[in-house]
Amino acid sequence: xxxxxxxxxxxxxxxxxxxxxxxxxxxxxxxxxxxxxxxxxxxxxxxxxxxxxxxxxxxxxxxxxxxxxxxxxxxxxxxxxxxxxxxxxxxxxxxxxxxxxxxxxxxxxxxxxx
Amino acid sequence: xxxxxxxxxxxxxxxxxxxxxxxxxxxxxxxxxxxxxxxxxxxxxxxxxxxxxxxxxxxxxxxxxxxxxxxxxxxxxxxxxxxxxxxxxxxxxxxxxxxxxxxxxxxxxxxxx
Numbered sequence: 001x002x003x004x005x006x007x008x009x010x011x012x013x014x015x016x017x018x019x020x021x022x023x024x025x026x027x028x029x030x031x032x033x034x035x036x037x038x039x040x041x042x043x044x045x046x047x048x049x050x051x052x053x054x055x056x057x058x059x060x061x062x063x064x065x066x067x068x069x070x071x072x073x074x075x076x077x078x079x080x081x082x083x084x085x086x087x088x089x090x091x092x093x094x095x096x097x098x099x100x101x102x103x104x105x106x107x108x109x110x111x112x113x114x
Numbered sequence: 115x116x117x118x119x120x121x122x123x124x125x126x127x128x129x130x131x132x133x134x135x136x137x138x139x140x141x142x143x144x145x146x147x148x149x150x151x152x153x154x155x156x157x158x159x160x161x162x163x164x165x166x167x168x169x170x171x172x173x174x175x176x177x178x179x180x181x182x183x184x185x186x187x188x189x190x191x192x193x194x195x196x197x198x199x200x201x202x203x204x205x206x207x208x209x210x211x212x213x214x215x216x217x218x219x220x221x222x223x224x225x226x227x
Contacts, residue, residue, distance in 0.1 A: 048213050056214060091157065107156055
């Protein structure tokens with residue numbers, strides 16, 4: 001069964017450093033997402049991406065965050081200058097179409113900012 | 115905007131006993147409802163979803179959920195759990211015409227032998 005793959009599975013970075021989290025969504029899916037889960041808290045929506053542009057973003061997704069689909073297969077989340085509070089599990093997800101279709105999640109990238 | 119409340123953060127249950135995980139939502143528009151499961155060290159996997167039609171929805175691994183519009187609930191049930199059902203379960207909602215999922219806080223199920 002096709003799946004969303006994410007790398008790295010775990011990354012430790014120093015505060016202020018840039019981090020790029022990578023995702024390969026399921027082939028032929030059209031919508032792409034990043035969610036995050038801070039330890040002990042809810043899974044939160046960050047951003048959705050469709051037709052090579054951001055279609056929706058949350059208040060969390062401020063100027064330090066950016067997304068890109070550089071080559072038609074990868075979907076990346078960049079955090080420009082990491083803060084301690086960015087430590088979380090980041091989930092990439094994709095969806096074939098819009099209404100009613102299942103969103104498929106990757107296994108997550110655990111980011112620890114020290 | 116919608117929100118989801120999972121009333122139980124942890125549910126211990128003995129093997130072969132039934133389990134019910136409660137989920138309530140609020141929304142001013144029509145919604146779709148989902149249950150996802152996260153096994154230890156794995157990603158989020160869809161258990162089942164309600165889009166329309168029959169309010170009783172059957173999913174994978176013997177789980178089912180019932181949509182109750184008047185009570186704005188979507189409780190998840192399994193008549194007999196296995197050790198392998200130990201996981202965290204997330205209820206989620208999306209607007210029928212919407213784009214993203216809003217998650218509840220999760221319920222950690224620990225199945226004891």
